[in-house]
Amino acid sequence: MELHEILKSLQTGKISLKKAQKLLSLYSIEKIEDFAKIDVGRKRRKGIPEVVFAETKTIDEIKKIIKSIMKKSNNIVVSRIQKNDLNKIIKFVEKLNYKVKTGKNCSSILIYKKPIRNENGKIGIITAGTSDIGVAEEARLMSESMNCKCVVSYDVGIAGIHRVFPTLKEFISNDIDVIIVVAGMEGALASLVSSMTDIPVIGVPTSVGYGYGKDGIAALASMLQSCSMGISVVNVDNGIAAGAIAANIANRRTRK
Amino acid sequence: MELHEILKSLQTGKISLKKAQKLLSLYSIEKIEDFAKIDVGRKRRKGIPEVVFAETKTIDEIKKIIKSIMKKSNNIVVSRIQKNDLNKIIKFVEKLNYKVKTGKNCSSILIYKKPIRNENGKIGIITAGTSDIGVAEEARLMSESMNCKCVVSYDVGIAGIHRVFPTLKEFISNDIDVIIVVAGMEGALASLVSSMTDIPVIGVPTSVGYGYGKDGIAALASMLQSCSMGISVVNVDNGIAAGAIAANIANRRTRK
Amino acid sequence: MELHEILKSLQTGKISLKKAQKLLSLYSIEKIEDFAKIDVGRKRRKGIPEVVFAETKTIDEIKKIIKSIMKKSNNIVVSRIQKNDLNKIIKFVEKLNYKVKTGKNCSSILIYKKPIRNENGKIGIITAGTSDIGVAEEARLMSESMNCKCVVSYDVGIAGIHRVFPTLKEFISNDIDVIIVVAGMEGALASLVSSMTDIPVIGVPTSVGYGYGKDGIAALASMLQSCSMGISVVNVDNGIAAGAIAANIANRRTRK
């Protein structure tokens, strides 16, 4: 029943107020369902792959999900795979004739059918220490799944400030759209980078560090408090989100 | 003395190792000073105005700073002005023949000489409640100071979810580059907006709310935890930073 | 344009993919707007009054909002009115010929046109100390605005455990539907009450107390950790929400 029918039926006493109320609830939800169907389609066109969080799943569940999603998608990111499962899943995927991209020290993988083109936006990724590389690689995989080109520079800490400059030089030469700074400990690298460039910076605090402010809390607070007004932040260790956001920003620029 | 001179002098015994060490320190710092001078110039060209945090300053200090900066800049944002000082500062600025832009419920102002052109990137600003408007207006002033066009939609809470949709419609029609979502309480509006669009979202948690999670903590945590992978976040109530970052992103797109 | 038209136009090449994408976004949002209109109406029929949070508003803003809402509503709750504004607002409302209900030690008021009937659900409200009364009264006003009958018993602390029992007796005799327990300090009253009855309990921690666990944190933690499985909790000092939820529960029972 359409909206006006319901209201008319109520007015003319054909249905009770309670009935009308229930019909209206159902009616509006049906409208939403139309919206829902469209929305799903639109999401897929954006090119953001589905991300499966593997940590809390058994290897069989993961395999099943991969199979099911890859039937209708071009690519999928599986994140936080248990150490022991990583190789098993890679072999499983290759048997299915999909391609796999992995990252250094990284428990996430990118599975895809059509080749990654790297023709969209350009993203620079920089880490403070070697322990931050795993998170940075998650960001890279995610960005590449959205067809961005990534320029990476790892282990550039604030303690050795001189190592920051050649990296920035490379980013400027490459006409980078967004910089992702991955840093644990005191997280000051994000402020430093942002203070020296007008390229937008996404800060990713990592859980590297110990004692007071560990678990990424010092780095998170430090990035949020940055006096340099060019940093926005994602949650601790959330390389996946950083990659998605950066690609989102970078790709808009190329779309115009 | 140049680098090789110092080293040579050391080698040939003209200077002591201690002297050489001191000279090298001074030498490298002089190099940096050159860099510094250039950097300052580059910053100014980017078009980010200086921001003066008025809260901890006397009205005389503020006036002095405004005068001094406006001599060499086109615009300046003065933020968090004490309630009683706001009108006095506006009058002072107008006497100096500069123009002033203010915001609703907003303790920040934008002072400028040349007209704001709104010809660069386009930014959508949306708030959850009326109490969030002051922070949103800070973001608007900051964005406009960087010549962005802002489309605003205030008081669109998640409690009245239906009010979100017409806003999104307007943003899409206007080809907005970035959306700034300003929300206190549970901050869920940012997740909701981000789940329905592929435009990059900057979340600004506000200190609206009380009890557990007050001071913006619930909204901040909520935005950082968002399962929708399209939000990056600035610190609580930091509308100024959100405006600068959004303009930074939006303007890159228009620059190409 | 309807959904199939858009898709057809795309298929037959009448419109570009980009155009189609934009039309679809607009289309689905229009659907939502229909939903929105209905939703607003349904909300009003539920009988939950609008709540205006006065703390961050000027007295003129409050007056304007009251006037505007009361034109189309039967009642409104204005909460957290500044001490100095309370009487002025009451006088203003009475001049408009609306009725006002106030609470002891309570900065909120209930404004209404048609008399409060108290014929729906029955709610028991119990506080641990005298300092908790203001919050309890907010819950009472809110419940009464939804036509519930409230039985209150204030200053029944766990330190004087014997005072709890006559209250419970009264609640059972009155066939209470829900009990709201308002308690600061260690908040143990909620556990105690819940352990002795099968009536659902809504716990409202208050910000009464000092030192470690102050600002309601001890009471909140205590209620959430309760080993008695019959308590659900609202935020610190949120009497308004407790009243709305309790009335919501109680009124469902009477509706059948």
Place this chain on the structure above:
Amino acid sequence: MELHEILKSLQTGKISLKKAQKLLSLYSIEKIEDFAKIDVGRKRRKGIPEVVFAETKTIDEIKKIIKSIMKKSNNIVVSRIQKNDLNKIIKFVEKLNYKVKTGKNCSSILIYKKPIRNENGKIGIITAGTSDIGVAEEARLMSESMNCKCVVSYDVGIAGIHRVFPTLKEFISNDIDVIIVVAGMEGALASLVSSMTDIPVIGVPTSVGYGYGKDGIAALASMLQSCSMGISVVNVDNGIAAGAIAANIANRRTRK
């Protein structure tokens, strides 16, 4: 000795004040013991099963407790059973000729003699992600042990907002008494659901998520701060309590 006897004996000097004091203490405690005995009975009649927290117990202790309680009860919930013990305990129970109900991804079980009738209140359970299902299933088992009918809808996240609507439609059609929303991450689903219905909502934050606000803290804060006034909350991961409270509310309605 009765109260007046004690006091009289004191008055007439038969007993010392110290003796009287001791007798009075003992006297009043004896009175309480009567109360205690009744209370135990009343608890049992309410139909809330005993809940045994298995996590900190050995398998032998658990078996012993099950045996002992099932002698005089109709059902018992054993929660948080160690992964390795789950099947052993189920076999043990079936050998005793009791029936067992389990849940998906759920470490709790419901043991019962008489069949579960599902004829009391009706409860809707909805989760944001697949990782929240275990907690939701605990709520379901608990509710069913109290003879409620449960309608469940799992993996309905805010990131895919369109999936929320069909669920709500089903809940309204089924005349649900209470909705339990189980959500980790930013927990926004609870606000969203509550904003669209007048059915009381019990929020259960889960410990799903990582980084800042992990361990359910973001979801808890978000639910407590909700601007939609229809949510009350239980502790993180406490599906058992949510089920008990929901059944408590739903069953009152059917009892009238």
Place this chain on the structure above:
Amino acid sequence: MELHEILKSLQTGKISLKKAQKLLSLYSIEKIEDFAKIDVGRKRRKGIPEVVFAETKTIDEIKKIIKSIMKKSNNIVVSRIQKNDLNKIIKFVEKLNYKVKTGKNCSSILIYKKPIRNENGKIGIITAGTSDIGVAEEARLMSESMNCKCVVSYDVGIAGIHRVFPTLKEFISNDIDVIIVVAGMEGALASLVSSMTDIPVIGVPTSVGYGYGKDGIAALASMLQSCSMGISVVNVDNGIAAGAIAANIANRRTRK
């Protein structure tokens, strides 16, 4: 109706089960009420005066409460009186012909009729700094209200460790029963005192200090973590409770 009557009536069908259930609830609560009445009496005999928390009350409310309690009690402690009200309340009390005891830097007073005897237990009170004296004086007033003798030694910080020893000497000479250590900042004085004596120590952290660990948090944590196993702790600034507990302990010793 007595217990067996109710049950019999149920058995013989004179009353319904619902009626029986209600009667039993009421019956057991009546039993409790007897207990309650006795309990109140017992409390009074213990000699712990009522404590009125003045901070959140108007001066008129305070006066009214004092009047009402002093009618049936020998003494009362009024704590946390607003600065402006202190002298007014003292005058008011003296007009009523009660006696008042005040403390240095202390916003609490002790009102009494019969003279304080100081003949029960003996309590030593020691503070780290001059800013801790107000809290220490609250403990003294409370202890004296329970007829304990107090030996005080103020401003004995760990920074001047040598000042601790003469105090301990005096305490031992006076055969002190309990020591109350009042300390803010790092609160180390409590550990130090406890490490040098076998007299039980009650630690009272105070809110003196600033920066990280302020509001008494550092002192509280420090006292709870003390490696010297002789300290138990009350909440920050809770001199009143410390006095009551210390007197409780000290007086038991003298009672035997």
Place this chain on the structure above:
Amino acid sequence: MELHEILKSLQTGKISLKKAQKLLSLYSIEKIEDFAKIDVGRKRRKGIPEVVFAETKTIDEIKKIIKSIMKKSNNIVVSRIQKNDLNKIIKFVEKLNYKVKTGKNCSSILIYKKPIRNENGKIGIITAGTSDIGVAEEARLMSESMNCKCVVSYDVGIAGIHRVFPTLKEFISNDIDVIIVVAGMEGALASLVSSMTDIPVIGVPTSVGYGYGKDGIAALASMLQSCSMGISVVNVDNGIAAGAIAANIANRRTRK
């Protein structure tokens, strides 16, 4: 050199000021050493056994420490022994011909030569749940090592409030000196017990519980905030300290 000698030597120029300063430092520290020697003796006479924290030690280190201390002491408490080491250590001790006392669910043991006499003070120990028993048993072992008599009552939660009363009755009949309340979750049992008796109460929050306020934080906050003024608190799970303090208090009473 004695004090006056040093000063004289300085005055007459025999030693430099720097020398004098050093001598004075050494002099005063020598004085302290005398004190130290006495102090050690006094500690031993008090009858508090040494406590060895086993958790961070290897089994060989523990054995070595036990051997070494038992040579000159009558008893020793070894706390927090690793599960696998417990029986090995007990066997080791029995081989050395010392006696061992263990506790239920308790990883601590009491080793002693002369029999435990239980003739000093009397201590009541009460726990909220079965999971709190291990901590309670630590308190018991510690108290017994100081020759106190312990009356225990385990698993008396606030959820079954009626179970509290018979315990209190037994404590009063036994003329208990101090009550130790061991409780996790919301820790309300401590407030409840304290509100019904004038026996001093030592609260021991335990790390039982989960979600917000877990790790004993809710119980600790709740006990510190207690409105009943008779509780002092030790740190979470610190049964050892509670036992030592309680024995300290109880034994003073018997010593007079």
Place this chain on the structure above:
Amino acid sequence: MELHEILKSLQTGKISLKKAQKLLSLYSIEKIEDFAKIDVGRKRRKGIPEVVFAETKTIDEIKKIIKSIMKKSNNIVVSRIQKNDLNKIIKFVEKLNYKVKTGKNCSSILIYKKPIRNENGKIGIITAGTSDIGVAEEARLMSESMNCKCVVSYDVGIAGIHRVFPTLKEFISNDIDVIIVVAGMEGALASLVSSMTDIPVIGVPTSVGYGYGKDGIAALASMLQSCSMGISVVNVDNGIAAGAIAANIANRRTRK
């Protein structure tokens, strides 16, 4: 009585064990008192002035303390003076014919008789922003009171990294012994400075900043987490302590 006398008397039965125990306690404390007297003298010779925390004191109390200490000392630091009291206290001190040194934006003063010589160690002080100057000036006053020479450089933030270098150049040229870095917000300046020099760095986080990590928490965490291993930290805003420690370190160097 001397130690051996006491023990002999006990041995020969002249005194009871209890008496001996008491005498020993008193004896050892007397020894300590000797130590105490010397200690006081030694402290004064070190040249650290007494510091009076004015915030919680009345102006009359402050005047009295100044008068009393200046009788026997050469200088005194009065810190955190209320805004309104500052000039009154300065006038009061000048009337007493003492000299006063003040600092910019600084609520602390240094009072002295003999001229400040600046001939001991050399200290560099650097602040991130203008709002940090008050705290830096406290450090300067404290250092100067200990006769150190201070080289200051204010408003050198990380956002304008180029401003850091000339400052470091000046510090190295001046042969500075210790650097005090005063910084709020993200506190990264301390890491940056420390990464570029081998001069020891004392970090002073300030309470400048807002939102998450405010009150100096972000700066504190950031400095404690610094990957540059050359920073030790004092508490938030504790310029006084930083000055004392820095002078302590710097002066040792000059003393040799």
Place this chain on the structure above:
Amino acid sequence: MELHEILKSLQTGKISLKKAQKLLSLYSIEKIEDFAKIDVGRKRRKGIPEVVFAETKTIDEIKKIIKSIMKKSNNIVVSRIQKNDLNKIIKFVEKLNYKVKTGKNCSSILIYKKPIRNENGKIGIITAGTSDIGVAEEARLMSESMNCKCVVSYDVGIAGIHRVFPTLKEFISNDIDVIIVVAGMEGALASLVSSMTDIPVIGVPTSVGYGYGKDGIAALASMLQSCSMGISVVNVDNGIAAGAIAANIANRRTRK
């Protein structure tokens, strides 16, 4: 291109503004690279060895890093080696013909070629308990790698205050430059030591302790709040940093 060339080219129109901007960025970064090279050299001369954090690395990665750094350095500290890897790494290093220094209970090692000379500054290290020794040994290894002499005194807790004095005596006799105090639990030892000497104190809170304030939080807060103004602090368990800073301070003194 040099600076003036770039600017000239711009002025004369040889290059576009955009080109000039890019050239300037590159130019200034090249300048910085010169600085960087010098900086690296200067760092090495300071004698601070590289520190490799082994915890998050595989044994093969560690071996590779050791090999690579030792080619061009005299010594290296490898910290937080996994228990199982410790001996393997020591053997590996000895095979390479380097020397290794280990510490008691310590998972860090010092690898070196040229003998450690202990001829620079002198450092005193003191721990509160045996569990703190591992962290203290890290500080010792680090200090020794910088050729300092260390005097250590372990297991000197505040609970046995008399054990502190002989240690201080030894430190003064040895003319110690800096004292490192390593303490967990309540961390009061740092305050105590600092109150009795004018030697600078570096506090190292350790993660020893449990319950509220565990993970070193109580010790950290306590040291930061110390009323004795002579302590600066490093992060929890950061013995490495404490050793580096202490050596830094001590060595400056000897350098003059």
